[in-house]
Amino acid sequence: MPMPLKEPPRSFRARWAAMKNIPPFLRLVWKAAPALTLASMILRLIRAVIPVTSLWIGKLIIDEVIRLVALDGPENLTAWFTGGQANHLMILVAAEFGLAILSDGLARLVSLIDALLAERLTISLTMDLMEHAAELDLEDFEDAVFQDKLDRARRQAAGRMSLMGLIFQQLQDMLTVLTFAGGLIAYNPWLVVLLLLTLIPAFLGEAHFNAKNYNLDHGRTPERRELDYIRQVAAQPDTAKEVKIFNLHAFLAERYRTLSEKFYRERRQIARSRAFWGVIFTAIGTLGYYTAYLWIVGATLAGALSIGDLTFLAGSFQRLRSLLNGLLTSFSTTAAQALYLEDLFEFFQVEPEITSDPGAILVPATIRDGFRFEDVGFRYPGATKWAVRNLTFTLHAGETLALVGENGAGKTTLVKLLARLYDPDEGRIMLDGRDLRDYDLDSLRAAIGVIFQDFVRYSWTAADNIAVGRIEARADRPRIEAAAQSAMADQVIAKLPAGYDQMIGKRFAGGVELSGGEWQKLAIARAYMRDAQVLILDEPTAALDARAEFEVFERFKHLSTGKTAILISHRFSSVRMADRILVLENGRVEAEGTHQELMESEGRYRELFELQAAGYR
Numbered sequence: 001m002p003m004p005l006k007e008p009p010r011s012f013r014a015r016w017a018a019m020k021n022i023p024p025f026l027r028l029v030w031k032a033a034p035a036l037t038l039a040s041m042i043l044r045l046i047r048a049v050i051p052v053t054s055l056w057i058g059k060l061i062i063d064e065v066i067r068l069v070a071l072d073g074p075e076n077l078t079a080w081f082t083g084g085q086a087n088h089l090m091i092l093v094a095a096e097f098g099l100a101i102l103s104d105g106l107a108r109l110v111s112l113i114d115a116l117l118a119e120r121l122t123i124s125l126t127m128d129l130m131e132h133a134a135e136l137d138l139e140d141f142e143d144a145v146f147q148d149k150l151d152r153a154r155r156q157a158a159g160r161m162s163l164m165g166l167i168f169q170q171l172q173d174m175l176t177v178l179t180f181a182g183g184l185i186a187y188n189p190w191l192v193v194l195l196l197l198t199l200i201p202a203f204l205g206e207a208h209f210n211a212k213n214y215n216l217d218h219g220r221t222p223e224r225r226e227l228d229y230i231r232q233v234a235a236q237p238d239t240a241k242e243v244k245i246f247n248l249h250a251f252l253a254e255r256y257r258t259l260s261e262k263f264y265r266e267r268r269q270i271a272r273s274r275a276f277w278g279v280i281f282t283a284i285g286t287l288g289y290y291t292a293y294l295w296i297v298g299a300t301l302a303g304a305l306s307i308g309d310l311t312f313l314a315g316s317f318q319r320l321r322s323l324l325n326g327l328l329t330s331f332s333t334t335a336a337q338a339l340y341l342e343d344l345f346e347f348f349q350v351e352p353e354i355t356s357d358p359g360a361i362l363v364p365a366t367i368r369d370g371f372r373f374e375d376v377g378f379r380y381p382g383a384t385k386w387a388v389r390n391l392t393f394t395l396h397a398g399e400t401l402a403l404v405g406e407n408g409a410g411k412t413t414l415v416k417l418l419a420r421l422y423d424p425d426e427g428r429i430m431l432d433g434r435d436l437r438d439y440d441l442d443s444l445r446a447a448i449g450v451i452f453q454d455f456v457r458y459s460w461t462a463a464d465n466i467a468v469g470r471i472e473a474r475a476d477r478p479r480i481e482a483a484a485q486s487a488m489a490d491q492v493i494a495k496l497p498a499g500y501d502q503m504i505g506k507r508f509a510g511g512v513e514l515s516g517g518e519w520q521k522l523a524i525a526r527a528y529m530r531d532a533q534v535l536i537l538d539e540p541t542a543a544l545d546a547r548a549e550f551e552v553f554e555r556f557k558h559l560s561t562g563k564t565a566i567l568i569s570h571r572f573s574s575v576r577m578a579d580r581i582l583v584l585e586n587g588r589v590e591a592e593g594t595h596q597e598l599m600e601s602e603g604r605y606r607e608l609f610e611l612q613a614a615g616y617r
């Protein structure tokens with residue numbers, strides 16, 4: 001059960017401070033599609049002035065009609081139009097009609113552009129996210145707080161598109177507000193003051209409830225991730241087998257229900273008080289409107305305003321009220337969404353610790369001496385126990401070294417330190433006499449090929465599953481075939497209906513599932529595909545049958561002649577093929593030597609060897 005994040009709810013000020021994220025966000029929008037952004041802005045600018053223009057023309061029409069009526073003009077309609085007296089009126093009506101058509105056309109165009117812009121933004125944000133994630137340390141990915149951050153950032157990339165539309169709409173509405181307010185101020189500035197005063201409660205209410213919702217979402221990220229996880233466990237091909245065997249359905253459903261019920265209840269409570277206060281605040285706003293209306297009617301009766309003015313002012317006030325209302329609530333939605341943006345930018349601010357120094361040197365094309373661990377100690381982040389400590393040994397260039405030791409002895413950790421997936425907390429690792437940290441990270445990773453015990457089973461074709469070892473050579477079919485042959489994966493592929501182009505795994509249509517051992521052969525082929533100076537097989541042979549493992553290691557030994565190699569296995573029949581064996585116990589070197597030497601001394605190696613041998617007798 002994940003621990004809930006103990007982050008305090010963000011303060012009101014912090015929420016508004018999050019608005020600072022809007023300009024960088026707009027820069028992201030601009031970067032994603034400059035032409036579309038510009039087009040959307042210009043069209044919205046035009047749309048912004050249409051409402052007040054249209055209302056003003058409406059006022060002119062009414063005043064003109066009243067003037068014409070008072071003239072005591074022609075008897076019938078035709079005479080009105082043919083007499084030329086209604087010409088001005090006709091022009092006004094035509095202008096109003098033209099504006100209506102223009103407004104509709106622009107509205108459609110803007111929503112088309114915004115939809116395209118949102119798509120481009122999603123693509124661009126998701127790519128930025130993937131690129132940044134690729135630079136981060138493995139350590140970050142194992143950290144639950146980081147996972148929560150990543151989870152929220154991912155949701156931003158997909159879910160913040162509405163924010164862009166919202167901000168653009170706000171800019172447009174603000175301009176419209178200015179035009180209406182300008183009109184009102186010209187008649188009576190107090191009308192605008194009255195309007196603002198009566199809207200403030202509604203605005204504060206919205207801000208308050210939005211923040212509450214955000215805090216709920218933010219504080220519940222671990223639970224939401226657990227909900228997602230339960231949903232996955234309940235319905236994914238890799239888990240379906242165990243879920244059935246252990247009959248976990250009811251348990252999973254119950255767990256999902258309990259967790260989501262809690263969510264629902266909390267949300268419901270916020271929604272209820274929001275609805276209650278919403279009614280009261282709206283009533284205050286309505287009161288403001290009718291007070292202003294009373295003044296306008298009074299001024300018209302007193303002869304200070306024309307009937308056209310009355311309709312224009314009443315209309316302006318009404319529109320302004322709903323516009324401001326909408327704007328203020330959408331401001332608070334923007335502030336709330338800007339808080340979510342905070343998560344996105346926070347994620348982008350996470351910096352990797354394992355990087356190349358500016359003056360980093362390249363790993364030599366041929367490693368001369370090899371690697372030397374000097375009193376290396378490492379603890380996983382958050383762990384109290386040292387995974388390895390006082391670890392000292394040499395991996396000579398060109399030798400094959402086997403690592404043996406019981407579960408948890410530190411074999412995989414040693415390999416991860418060698419590949420700089422982590423840096424030691426104590427001591428140092430030297431390569432040809434220089435600290436591993438002095439080398440360029442990319443060149444170090446390129447020099448090392450590791451196949452981990454928990455290698456990834458990609459739902460791609462057989463060829464691509466091998467090509468991941470050197471993805472630049474993905475199109476080099478002969479190289480892929482040679483790698484497959486070296487790893488004995490060619491026999492597996494020969495049995496597939498579509499050979500190298502066969503989709504593997506059950507995720508996509510037409511995929512074929514492989515056995516554990518068959519998968520392992522594909523994974524081992526990646527090591528040969530990579531053709532690195534240092535080859536490491538971390539127990540990827542556990543699912544191979546005894547003969548296959550023997551053969552794999554024999555080939556490995558043969559093919560890694562002249563290369564530096566590490567192999568980790570619990571099978572002593574394979575281990576004994578190595579030039580030298582390192583016995584690890586509790587993160588330290590317990591003994592080292594050849595198979596012969598270790599068998600001759602009274603130690604853990606001989607004990608474990610004999611234990612295994614006895615099992616076969």
Ligand SMILES: Nc1ncnc2c1ncn2[C@@H]1O[C@H](COP(=O)(O)OP(=O)(O)OP(=O)(O)O)[C@@H](O)[C@H]1O
Binds near residue numbers: 380408409411
């Ligand atoms: N990602 C991790 N986070 C925290 N602790 C870890 C992590 N990986 C391993 N450990 C701990 O570090 C110690 C060494 O683990 P390591 O995986 O190196 O052992 P191993 O010798 O490879 O074991 P096995 O034979 O089971 O593969 C173990 O006690 C383990 O609990």
